[in-house]
Amino acid sequence: MASPSDRGQRAGTVLEMWNRQVHYYLGLYFFVSLWLFSLTGLLLNHPQWALSRIPNDANPEYAIAIEPTSGDTDLARARDIVRQLGLKGEIDWPQSAQAPGRLDFNVTFPKRAMQLSVDLREGRATVRQIDRSLWSAVRITHTFSGSRYNTPGMYRDWLLTSMWVTAMDALAAGLLIMVIGSYYMWYQLKTKRASGWIALVAGFLSCGWIVFGLA
Amino acid sequence: MNGAGKTLYRWTRDLHLYLGLFVSPFLVAFAVSVFFLNHAKVDTSAVSSIATVRDIAVPAGMERTQGREAVDLARKIVDQVGVTGEIGFVRYLGKERRLVIPVSRPGVETVVDVDVSKRTAVVSRRITSVMESIAYLHKSPGPHNAVLRGNWFWTRVWKWLTDGTVYLLLFSSVSGLYLWLTIRAERRVGLVLLGAGAMTFVAFLYGLAI
Known part of the structure; x- marks a missing residue:
């Protein structure tokens, strides 16, 4: 023993x-x-370094009609617009207050950034899209968390961001x-x-x- | 393993150990701050102290300068009010004849708000937690305003240290790979894990970057 x-x-x-x-x-x-x-x-x-640069050249902007949005808050309405347009990514909400009848926000993921300017009364969204190279996208993944500790009201809202x-x-x-x-x-x-x-x-x-x- | 092989193995093992031990506090700092950066929320509007300093000597031409030159002139103001740290940027509000200068260092975030006409400066300090300090360092010096970054000596020192951390980490990972390869019995499991890790990462990159 x-x-x-x-x-x-x-x-x-x-x-x-x-x-x-x-x-x-x-x-x-x-x-x-x-x-x-x-x-x-x-x-x-x-x-x-040349490898560090991330080009931010936007494609020509385009306007697209949207249906009346649903939701009680601006963020909920923004989510509805993202759904209507079939976009994917993290909603990047501006710190400044939205103008009445308008919604301005970004939808981003490392490969692409979309700047949306929405006229809710006219039912029209103007989209500026910035496509990034694979290399730039890989570099962005380092900081892509959908949240900033010093920015109140900024939370993750995309499943893939949460998984990442x-x-x-x-x-x-x-x-x-x-x-x-x-x-x-x-x-x-x-x-x-x-x-x-x-x-x-x-x-x-x-x-x-x-x-x-x-x- | 022949004589040269044994020598290489011993050197690699010792360097892996000692360099790994040296760099480990930095790795702990970077790893711990990941949780803070990913999950924490801080109320940055809560100021710890506010003080007004009078008779500030505003350098000539301060209103017209930009970029690094403006930061170098702003340093002269910041020194007068007893603030040290990395100057984030210098914003001149022409209508109000005001200069806003945010200054950061681990543990303290300060905003120096200068009234150029009255030659007074309001200094607002926010004491940050240890975790926020480490998170600040994790992001420092960072990719934004590259021309301005490193305007404080200790930011430059930290930049060298973070570069060193990366190089030592890369060395540790490659030397670790070599040390693992010398253990024949662990090769199969190790290869599976190496492949699984690579696949997981590629899958994420595909979702995020393609």
Whole structure:
């Protein structure tokens, strides 16, 4: 019969093995997405690079008749217009108040941005459409969440945005698990502890100085 | 594995460990702020303090300058009212002869509103939470107003650090791939996960970018 210390040792070995496997399985699963966010992060950090530029040339605008809109609020009416026109994407609502009888808003997703100017009395929507290259669209996915923390009243309203945000959350959670797991793995290596502490403390000091020191 | 192979393995493993440990606090900051950026809502109209500063020396030509030059002149005003940080932009309201200068740094968002005629400045400060500070850094310096960005020394330092974080992360992922490949028993499962991750991502990109 195994003694309590043997059982403890075995549990430790199993935990170590699981932790190691979780570390590289998560790393492999998120490998492509990590590269995409890293590269697009670099592009966001260097807007002067040719690869970072996002052309905003609109196609010729066109007008289209719409049926009387349904809904109690401007946003509900905007959703109805989006449905009528068969558009897809996130409704980007302006911060300024809407003029009476009019609705001006954008419908966007990384590949396309549509600026809608709707005359509710005339029953006419004018649409300016901006099509983006695949590269520009990929770059936009980095920041595409349908919500801004400092913009009240801006919420996600497209299913695909919510799914994308969940994927971004999962990547962030996966990274955190990998980092915590890596601390455990490093700490098990007694010969690397001292040198590891130096690297870790250097990282914490440089990051902590910016986050807390400047405040 | 021959001698050179063993040396390469050892070096890769050690660099993966030490560089990974160094960059890990930055990764934690970026990862944690993702949840804030995706889900939080902050009332930015709630000001922590308001102060009025008199006898402001407004640099000559301030009303006519634009772009980086305007930011450099605005720095002289911002220094007088004891505010430090990255100047977002400079807006001149001609009719009212007012200058509006938002200034940000981790932990504090400030708006300096200068009445050019009266030579007074109203300084409104909003203290931000730790999470909002980290989220601010996550987005800093950012792609907008590229000509103006990095007008504060620490923003430039942060830009170098974020670049370094990306390069170290790319190195960690490639070295991790190499270390995984040396474990033959894990190759099949690893390949399935690598493929599954790539497929998931391609599916999202197809929906969002095609």
